[in-house]
Amino acid sequence: MLKIRTPKTHRGKRELEKRAPKLVEGNKKTLILHGTKTSNVLNSVLTEIYHLKKENSVKYTRKNDNIRPFEAGGETNLEFFSQKTDCSLFVFGSHSKKRPDNLVIGRFYDHHVYDLVELGVENFRSLQSFSYDKKIAPKMGSKPLIAFVGEGFESVDELKHLKEVLLDLLRGEVIDNLNLAGVDRIYVCTAVSANRVYLSHCALRLKKSGTIVPKIELVEVGPSMDLVVRRHRLPNEGLRREALKTAPDSTKKKVKNVKGDPLLGKTGKIYIPDQKLGDMALPNKAKGVKRERREAKMNRGLKKQKAEEST
Template identity: 30%
Template structure:
């Protein structure tokens, strides 16, 4: 019985399969926001705020899911079905209150999960200030040597960039950047602060080129690191950069000793080293030995004497 998947037949199925298949230039990374059945107010407000800030590349899971860092078998099919690469999961238990899990996948496999404790959360609604427009990319700033020297924090930096980068654009106007996220690291704690960018009208700042003013907008919190998961093999697979030509297509490496004729048939050339005939493993006969044993030599001598006697008798018969 064959375990391979049957070929896709209909055109609609082929188009759906091509959207999910691996690509040289990936699609926009969307976010799945999910939680357990019961959570705290801070966790619910955090999930609603990140759902709003990451719009339109964010989706809310319609059903409650258990903590994926304990068992990822429940959230992985949902990520594959909705074709989402990132997720944020919220939960709260007596053992781990105000719990958040950030994660991402690659090629239908989880590549990274990081569990945090949410502390000192300030929602967007708690601060009366100007808010950024929908689908507005933020300016992300990382502060601290941990994001440059520590391997674990370097991976978290990549995760946060995927989470808040938004849609890919070629050019951004100055007025398009309306807010910024400042992420700093202190020991095992990450502090996130969000600000609205406003132009200064003060005359004393006119000498400064393009002066800006930062106003707190909410969505500020502290994250205390807990458990983590990272798959090195999947990460190495995700970091492969194939060679591209001028048109952006993958350059296929030429196979050695393989030729294709005008009919499309493939022929291969096999190079075999020279074989030593003396070392071939053939059937060994006792009479062919160079230095046979005594019994073999005596038997050979007796056969030779009988042959000579037979030849002498045949010569005498011919003379008669």
């Protein structure tokens, strides 16, 4: 593992500050790796994923023998590369007789492997195999739209998990406002069956419609491929709880004596001063008080009369 070192220069200090945890995280970088053996199809897939995410990706071309994400201990090198490059996602390609054209997509949390999806690539078509007008080609760094078509993304667990991973991989930077003039491409993910998804990359062509809203046509520009889900691994519950924690909002002012309760909702405390019963005003015509006074007066009169008789 990497040694923990204190920065000796201002540049090193700035790099460590960039990698430090933040309330609002920046773009997620993707790490692209090759396995011990890869095919020509898989090399093209990894290269085109790198070109689509060139601004936020790191690609290693050397072969890695000791990376086996689904095996115990086979993820150590992945976590080392994640810490070295500060990447939150990875795409790992390998090829074997048992699993040809194998693509593993996963996510990291705190430089530990969070979850994994293993896919088989079939019917791959590269960018060069599509013919279209170069004027409508998507621009580098533009914000893509992502469409998921099919009920499988809501009902099948494997496709639900794949949807989450593809969203993180393809969406790019998280933004608040969007300029429609810069929207020029879309990823379309179609659930063909319970374990097969057709992924295509299309350009958006705007045409006149006679109204303010233009007519939109999709022109496939590539790449496109069939993704067959082979294996997937969900995060363990402890790591999932840790990853879903959110920092408290420091800008919100605390209201005194008010707190939230999951069952009772918003509750508060009201402070009342101690009651002084001796100063309370009693009614003048209280019958019980009059009777006590009458009896006390009669007792005093009897005592006085006995005293006179004894003298």
